Amino acid sequence: MKAGELAERIGAEILTRRRDDDVDIGRVYAGDRMSDLLREVSEGTLLVTNLGTDGLVRLVDLMEAPGICLVSGAGASEALLAAAEEHGAVVMVSPGSLFETCGRLYEELEGGGRRNG
Amino acid sequence: MDSATYPIAGGDFEHGGSASKRLKEMLKRLGADPKAVRRTMIAAYEAEMNVVIHALKGVMKVAVDPEQVEVAVIDEGPGIADIELAMKEGYSTAPAAARALGFGAGMGLPNIRHNSDLFSIQSEVGQGTRVRFSILLRRAAAMARAANSLVIRPERCRQCRVCLHACPTGALRVRGGRPALLDHLCIDCTACIDTCMMDALDMPGRGDIPAVGEESTLVLPNAFLAQFGPTVTAYEVVDALRGLGFGDIRLMEGWQASLRDAVLRHARDEARAKPVLSPVCPAVVNLIQVRFPSLLDHVAPFVTPFEAAREELTAAHAVFAGVCPAQHTILRAPNVLTRVDVVAPMVLRNAVLPRVRAGKTVTRDTEGRRPESGMVQVSGIQHVMSVLDQVENGLMYDYTVLELYACDQGCFGSPVWTEDAFIARQRYERAREVGRLLPYDDLFLRRGGAVRRTTPLEARRGLRLDDDMAVAIRKLSELDRLARQLPGHNCGMCGAPTCSALAEDAVLGRGCLDECMFLGEARSELAVHEEDSR
Numbered sequence: 001m002k003a004g005e006l007a008e009r010i011g012a013e014i015l016t017r018r019r020d021d022d023v024d025i026g027r028v029y030a031g032d033r034m035s036d037l038l039r040e041v042s043e044g045t046l047l048v049t050n051l052g053t054d055g056l057v058r059l060v061d062l063m064e065a066p067g068i069c070l071v072s073g074a075g076a077s078e079a080l081l082a083a084a085e086e087h088g089a090v091v092m093v094s095p096g097s098l099f100e101t102c103g104r105l106y107e108e109l110e111g112g113g114r115r116n117g
Numbered sequence: 118m119d120s121a122t123y124p125i126a127g128g129d130f131e132h133g134g135s136a137s138k139r140l141k142e143m144l145k146r147l148g149a150d151p152k153a154v155r156r157t158m159i160a161a162y163e164a165e166m167n168v169v170i171h172a173l174k175g176v177m178k179v180a181v182d183p184e185q186v187e188v189a190v191i192d193e194g195p196g197i198a199d200i201e202l203a204m205k206e207g208y209s210t211a212p213a214a215a216r217a218l219g220f221g222a223g224m225g226l227p228n229i230r231h232n233s234d235l236f237s238i239q240s241e242v243g244q245g246t247r248v249r250f251s252i253l254l255r256r257a258a259a260m261a262r263a264a265n266s267l268v269i270r271p272e273r274c275r276q277c278r279v280c281l282h283a284c285p286t287g288a289l290r291v292r293g294g295r296p297a298l299l300d301h302l303c304i305d306c307t308a309c310i311d312t313c314m315m316d317a318l319d320m321p322g323r324g325d326i327p328a329v330g331e332e333s334t335l336v337l338p339n340a341f342l343a344q345f346g347p348t349v350t351a352y353e354v355v356d357a358l359r360g361l362g363f364g365d366i367r368l369m370e371g372w373q374a375s376l377r378d379a380v381l382r383h384a385r386d387e388a389r390a391k392p393v394l395s396p397v398c399p400a401v402v403n404l405i406q407v408r409f410p411s412l413l414d415h416v417a418p419f420v421t422p423f424e425a426a427r428e429e430l431t432a433a434h435a436v437f438a439g440v441c442p443a444q445h446t447i448l449r450a451p452n453v454l455t456r457v458d459v460v461a462p463m464v465l466r467n468a469v470l471p472r473v474r475a476g477k478t479v480t481r482d483t484e485g486r487r488p489e490s491g492m493v494q495v496s497g498i499q500h501v502m503s504v505l506d507q508v509e510n511g512l513m514y515d516y517t518v519l520e521l522y523a524c525d526q527g528c529f530g531s532p533v534w535t536e537d538a539f540i541a542r543q544r545y546e547r548a549r550e551v552g553r554l555l556p557y558d559d560l561f562l563r564r565g566g567a568v569r570r571t572t573p574l575e576a577r578r579g580l581r582l583d584d585d586m587a588v589a590i591r592k593l594s595e596l597d598r599l600a601r602q603l604p605g606h607n608c609g610m611c612g613a614p615t616c617s618a619l620a621e622d623a624v625l626g627r628g629c630l631d632e633c634m635f636l637g638e639a640r641s642e643l644a645v646h647e648e649d650s651r
Contacts, residue, residue, distance in 0.1 A: 035163065055219045058162060061134065061141075064155075
């Protein structure tokens with residue numbers, strides 16, 4: 001699913017200028033441990049995390065994570081947005097907690113979007 | 118090869134990752150495969166963050182060639198007290214500040230190991246830690262291209278074809294009069310080199326000793342110490358090597374012993390496929406990959422001692438005396454920390470020889486030299502021949518008694534048996550050990566007698582051409598004349614093992630030169646040559 005459409009469905013806001021066109025999301029990985037996130041990055045994977053700016057910048061910069069979803073309405077730093085713009089990644093922020101956000105993502109990607117459908 | 122060094126500042130979380138980023142840019146510029154870049158980045162970033170979290174400062178050294186990227190991350194930090202514990206998933210000593218940033222999950226080192234093709238770590242408490250890993254950039258290509266280091270000099274080949282039968286994997290061909298190698302089958306062993314009398318098959322690394330100094334470490338094959346006859350001690354050899362300028366000398370024994378310990382520890386686990394095969398010889402590891410892939414599970418998960426030495430050495434300059442193509446292949450990989458040179462063992466030996474001989478007269482006279490040790494057993498007819506040659510030449514006086522057997526491992530190696538000679542012998546020795554513990558079983562304890570010979574041994578006719586020495590001399594010169602007419606291929610097609618044997622058969626009336634299928638050719642060449650010279 002296009003990142004823009006997915007964000008809209010889970011009530012998240014996309015913070016990067018590039019809205020949706022290039023990034024296709026097929027899989028979600030949620031976690032706060034750097035080693036796990038490094039390992040789980042792949043094309044089409046949206047990372048959902050509480051991790052701070054420095055780590056997120058590296059995930060985009062070094063691993064080319066295509067999509068990052070912040071939770072609990074957290075703001076994104078300039079550095080993260082700049083890195084995302086440079087590498088064509090999408091950064092979105094969900095108002096819900098990590099748990100709630102993951103629940104919604106699961107419904108959209110695995111459960112056929114029952115809530116909205 | 119491209120190389121670079123990037124600094125890493127301890128405690129600087131904001132910039133932690135900048136060295137990895139520079140490495141990534143380098144790999145991208147070189148057009149490395151994205152998957153390999155990804156694996157490199159995971160390993161490099163984890164290693165870099167370890168420095169940021171734990172150490173005061175450090176560096177990342179990288180070297181890239183078309184086959185692989187090699188990275189070393191070296192820090193000045195507290196060091197790791199128990200590396201095995203640190204390698205365990207989930208074990209971490211990271212402070213709370215690092216954990217808050219998503220680090221310190223105890224997955225860093227395991228993550229590096231999982232994402233690299235070769236990984237080593239060394240640490241000294243209070244000094245620092247050195248993590249080194251390499252990643253194959255073109256994995257598929259690297260796997261398909263069987264690396265080997267056999268040197269072929271086609272112009273030297275005399276088409277005896279002995280190598281064809283010596284190769285354990287059938288990797289050699291002689292086509293159009295020239296030896297050729299099927300790369301994917303060659304296991305980098307020495308079987309063909311050993312049989313080639315013309316040096317048409319050889320190892321690389323002939324040449325001079327490189328310029329060495331205090332910063333140079335020499336890695337010495339154990340066997341090197343035993344190449345100087347019965348009287349030169351290991352100490353004198355090492356002394357002579359130091360005299361050549363080497364700052365440090367390391368024996369392969371050190372890495373071999375460590376591997377042996379590690380493999381024995383590994384084998385204690387019930388779950389391992391038994392018998393565990395110790396990866397001590399790189400050619401045997403290659404053989405298992407080529408011919409016995411079903412046994413790959415049995416091979417203990419360590420690199421060979423030679424690879425370990427190459428991995429672990431931190432000297433600015435390392436000189437290796439490679440003794441087989443497999444070792445030369447290992448040395449071809451890039452090395453970020455150490456400038457690696459290769460010297461032919463015999464070149465090194467010839468440089469040492471005059472030094473260890475200084476003050477010792479080289480003589481065949483054994484007077485004044487007392488034999489050093491008791492008995493040695495030698496088995497296998499080729500080994501027995503070479504030992505007897507040495508005895509005849511007066512070059513072996515450090516053993517009082519020689520016990521020589523024609524078959525490998527003595528009568529255990531007779532062709533009548535089905536069990537492998539080495540294994541059968543070990544089993545027998547084991548049975549004897551046990552038998553000695555059983556007092557009621559005197560099978561192994563009952564002695565027979567030593568019976569004295571009553572008639573002296575006499576020489577058999579053997580190689581003598583004639584009982585009358587004058588006749589023998591005449592026959593010998595005739596033999597030489599005939600042998601010169603033969604092509605010297607020693608092909609055996611005539612039914613005699615060598616050209617000179619056929620000449621002898623002709624002289625002694627057992628055969629005739631016409632048996633040689635090349636002779637017509639050779640004679641007409643000779644005729645042309647003679648006409649030319651007229």
